[in-house]
Amino acid sequence: MRLLVLEGNSLAGRRRIAETAGATPGESYAALLRKLAPNAAVDIHAGADQGAVLPGPLEGYDGMAVTGSSLNIYQREPESTRQIDFLKEVFGRGIPVFGSCWGLQLAAVAAGGDVQLNPAGREVAFARKIILTSAGRRHPMHAGRSEAFDAPAIHSDIVTRLPANTVVTASNGNSEVQAAEIRFGKGVFWGVQYHPEYGLHDIAAVIRRYGQILVNEGFFAELADLQRYAADLATLGAEPERRDIAWRLGLDEDIVSSETRQTELKNWVDFIKRRA
Template sequence: MQSNASGIRKARVVVLKTGSTYPDLKARFGDFDQWFLRGLSDELDITVANAEAGELPGNPEDWDGIVVTGSPAMVSDRAEWSENAGRWLVRAVESEVPVLGVCYGHQLLAHALGGEAGYHPKGRETGTHEVELLPAAASDALFRDLPTRFPAQLTHRQSVLRLPEGAVLLGRNRFEPHQAFRVGPCAWGVQFHPEFTDAVMSAYLRVQAPDLTREGLDAEALMSGVKPAPDASSLLPRFSQLVKDRLR
């Protein structure tokens, strides 16, 4: 157990890794878990658990915070490892352990809590796109103080098609009605990627370009539209601070 200079133990956060990025991107930028580690506070005691390989790190109550990564897998396939991780997350939500699910993690959280995840009827959303926050975000512990509209990095073919009962919708855009939600006091799902840099987003689009063209999307326009998304990325230090504050 790690402590800071004042002798107070560091907040313990587990990153549930639910997959890996493209090999070329992994060689250049590292894998999903490393992108989150760069965004989360170095004042946290962070452990990475490979949920895709069946690793579930003890009891959810053992942790001060939980982050769930994106994945090339599909929640609707209901793989055994994914369903097990979903049940584990339900216990975390019931115990009011702070949770941040991103992309696959967002969809898995919704599915596990009784919502629905599946293929978006309009296909893929990828690139840098604007997210609009709803009035409920103004009083939300994670989203308050963010601007009403901000750019975010996105790449997904599946979405949260139906929110869990009692979920609070926090963000949306023209393509995706469920960009962000909260369940209970401290479990959040976000469809966008706060861990992506603009360089990572550009690299994704270059890999995806042939598929985007086949799907009728303008790959060149999407690549030229990539820009930094600092407000979206701020969710990782914001979540870090929230977890640390709850430990005090």
Template sequence: MKNLDILIVEGNIEQDSKMFIEAAGAKVSENLKNLFLKFEPKANIEIIHPGNDKESSAALDKINSYDGIAFTGGAMRLNDMSEEIKKHIKFAKECLESGKKILAICWGLQVCSVAAGGKVNKGKNGAHMGIAKSVKINEAGLRHPLYESKKNEFNTPAFNFDEVCEIPENSIVLASNSVNDVMGLNINYKNSVVWGMQYHSDYEYKQTINLTNLRKEKLLNNNYFKNDDDFSKHISVIKEEDKKLSFENKTFEIRNWLKFIKD
């Protein structure tokens, strides 16, 4: 069997990537690439930034050569609808039109959902800041290959303030929790299939703890925490969860998608 050819679509602008590099040691796209290579060491992986017209155009010119396309997380807020964000949506729409197998993580899920006709708004029940608790796979999710071998209920690294509030046509919600109704989503768009997650199978808690600490002032100013003590207790909860984290269970979605694009 030939080596996999995968396109990773970076979800951050350069300025935001600096924070992710400080928190995780690499850009979101590079972090995901490293995880892919852990499971598929011979895969050919290309990274592009959809805000870069030259990179986007070159990738679209050879779109049929990719076995799969992965959209990463990112720090932008979709309803800001800047020119940069419009380019991310446009590129996602082009990928959906091409009939590809797509993995969409966090920001990537939101972008692909909007590109397919869905809507995204600020999370009505709050935000995930470093961790998502008690994500439950529903009956449709239990039958879906994204969650093959996954525990039916799990905690996971996560960071998001927004959520998919209206799913696209021909979509199925696969998992939910008390914060976001759409934690796992399958989108069928023409001949394309999107497996989406509103959390990070690609990140470790140590990385999301660093990211949460870097955003501390902003989180406090926006009243996500009452005070420093409340913030510290939250970090302690994530640290305790980190001790119990199973790398195998955390990454089943990644491995299942890689298996999917091999078929």
């Protein structure tokens, strides 16, 4: 099996994230896919970069995953439009795609939908009380999920207009489209607004990276509170048995358990294995 990871960030964005997370989103995503599919070959494509060359022929890939991104797709910067065009080509070739956060937004726009800034504000650290729709309860992307759950998340943009042939599979109070299947051309896309690929150390890194912005938006009273919260998350990630931290932060097994966090991504990998 051969998989491709589309890195959603610009070069500057990748460098900024790697400084706090220790790796680019594409590198982290690829590492997790190799863990979920040990026999798979996984390549990374920096699709935002001008002149980026694919590591191999596109028709040689059994599936593609799309990372999150610090870009805002409605700004239509070249780093975004290159990825929109590329995903349209992937759809046209019938290659199955999974996307996290930016990946969902990218697929929605490529298939004819729209994405805008969320008037309800940013969703930070965790998307709470995600509820599967009736279609979501039957969808193989969510096999093994509880009907209601929390998941790692960080985003300020949402899908505001669904493309044709879209089925919403999960929602919550912040984002009506927390997960969806999109069919376009020959392709099928499974995507989530949250981040099943994130570990708790990734969430801690995101919070530290945003820093004063989150204080200004009222998520933390001061930077010291933010730093303590991030430190707790990082510790819990390294020591998931720390019930005291999980209790203090209001986190259940859907967050603490890496296997549960990764549910949708694991289900997609199993879907690709069956097709390959």
